[in-house]
Amino acid sequence: MDVTIVLQQIINGVIVGSIYALMASGLSLIWGTMKTLNFAHGEFYMLGGFFMFILNVQAGLNPILAGAISILFIFVVGVIMQRLVIHYLMDKPGWDVSPLIATFGVSIFLQNLSLKLWGERFKNIPYYLGGEASFFGINLSYHRILILIIAVVVIFTLWAFLKYSRFGMALRATSQDRDAATINGINTKKMFMITFGISAILATAAAIMLSPIYSVNPWMGESLLLKALAVIVIGGLGSLVGAIIAGVGLGVLEGVGILFFPSEWQNVIAFSILIIVLWIRPSGLFGTKEW
Amino acid sequence: MKRKIAPFILIALSLIIAVGLSACSESGRNVEEIRIGVTGPLTGATANSGVASKQGMELAVDEWNEKGGIEVEGNKLPIKMYFEDNQGKPDQGVSTAEKLFNNEEVDFLIGDAFASSVTMAIMDLAGQYEKPILSGEPVSSAISDKITENPDKYKYFWKGNVGSDAYGDSVYQTVKMLEESGDFQPTDKTVSFVVEDTDYGRSNADEVARLLENDGWKVVAYETVEVGHTEFYPQLTKLGSLKPDLLVSVFTADSSGVALVKQINETKLKTLHTAVYYPTRPEFIENAKDSSEGLVWIPLMFEPLLRESQVDFATAIKEKWNVVATPNHALGYDTMNNALTSIAEAQSLDSEKIVEQLAKLDRDGILGRFVFDDSNHTIKAGPEYIPVPAVQIQDGKNAIIWPENISTSKYQK
Known part of the structure; x- marks a missing residue:
């Protein structure tokens, strides 16, 4: 088999995988701090896409400004969602299941709201960078290269923020022991709200970069959420490093797998890996057994 | 005594209601609309x-x-x-x-x-x-x-x-016409498919494959993706290595079609691309823009401009x-x-x-x-019934290229 083709598939996989990682990081962050999953995470992604479309295409703002406003807005949406939905369920009986059902309900509500507001037609955002790069027989649009760069920058910034900022330390403390964090003066309720907001920002960053390729529509978050869920389980629930490695790894395996199997096996590959990982390491590649 | 007959009264009432309901459903509702x-x-x-x-x-x-x-x-x-x-x-x-x-x-x-x-x-x-x-x-x-x-x-x-036999025939006849006119010269007579994984996608692809195989063509790739799929770089990279003369794509979601033609352009895949259904949506050309130029597709059933x-x-x-x-x-x-x-x-x-x-x-x-x-x-399909013409997107507009008796333009390379 031609090495160039394999290399091109690896590059394709890394780019798609970086987006899986970006989406999965948001889910992982919420699991790490609140020990729950957000089934409306795909709808943060969807709302991010619509806001980008409205600001960039309809209002004519340049992509950087439109992206910044979209991120700010969806951050607020994430915070509000935590305060209005999750906040009232925390520490109540049934916490294991109640946020899953509640966020699933929010997901359906947001899909139908966007259908009502913006209609069923697909919306397209032009590429932020036109043209294609060709090197060593590999063809790639500049926009995809930009996706990779932005994804790496966003994930690295998140990692540095969590590791070195006061907020990051407070967040990690809340994640490790909520009561001890509260005794030490950390406002954990505020932490939870901001965590939801940051998670929404990560989904919006993915939407901003992917919408020019994937089109904007009310259901765009569904399939990506499914992949992100698989990624965080493979990587280990709550592990940021796990989400990144599993995301990129899954993207590469899907890309290279197509060379050997028909496309209909793409999801089979993803979920077979999930089953194998769960079989060998039930807590995921980088997960802890505490939960 | 009352207690003893109560169950029988209940059963009798249930039977009366059941028979009544059944009679209603047989006779149907009051037909007012x-x-x-x-x-x-x-x-x-x-x-x-x-x-x-x-x-x-x-x-x-x-x-x-x-x-x-x-x-x-x-x-x-x-x-x-x-x-x-x-x-x-x-x-x-x-x-x-x-x-x-x-x-x-x-x-x-x-x-x-x-x-x-x-x-x-x-x-x-x-x-x-x-x-x-x-x-x-x-x-x-x-x-x-x-x-x-x-x-x-x-x-x-x-x-x-x-x-779908009518759709398949339209694709096949168009390819044959282009071969005969010399506008399309396949080197190995190889065809690849990228279609949605539905009865619609598969039935249309199967019909085109059957007709082409009967004519000596060889299917080198048959890629199916879920409805609404938009990431085609892996499939197109694979096709790049197989170098098919002809690519047939079938989607009902125009987002898939827009993404495919854009990505074909980006990956510089050289092949005759024939599309089924998705360019029929008016927003297709609007969203795909220059990437849609030259695309051959079927069926142009509705085009008030023509x-x-x-x-x-x-x-x-x-x-x-x-x-x-x-x-x-x-x-x-x-x-x-x-x-x-x-x-x-x-x-x-x-x-x-x-x-x-x-x-x-x-x-x-x-x-x-x-x-x-x-x-x-x-x-029934056909010129006397429901026509299934093939068109090419030329200068951002649809032009009928097959059948020749109703064509509005020649195929443009």
């Missing part, structure tokens, strides 16, 4: 087609009601449409169809309005409820094949669009819904008119009489002449 049920996608990846189809159907119903409705057993009755969303999913299609029959007691069901796979799941209900079911846009020949194999079972089921007879309909849709008319509007309108015409001709809501009239249907619609093939209950 003609109820047409429709199941189709109003949400999900194909919602844009479903919504357009619904708008076309509503226009048809309004026109019949403005004329005073339809005469049934001597009384003019208004028509009421009940549309249920099935998200383009077969299981939802069946449950919505059951709901329409049981709760709304519809006299006639249009189902599925859009998807072949949903229709495959629904069609068995026609015999079960002994009510006429007419599909809207689905083309999969697998539907027609089921009818041919068991005509008695599917006596009440009719397929309101042409079959077919004068469709201009009035396009204006009516614009006036009623303030949207650009699409083939989905036209086929929705025609399907509803075919259903209502059969009821009007039958002058009855009796299923037997309605299907008798469907068999005799010969109606000039927006898309052409609607006549059913009695052997498989499928609308």
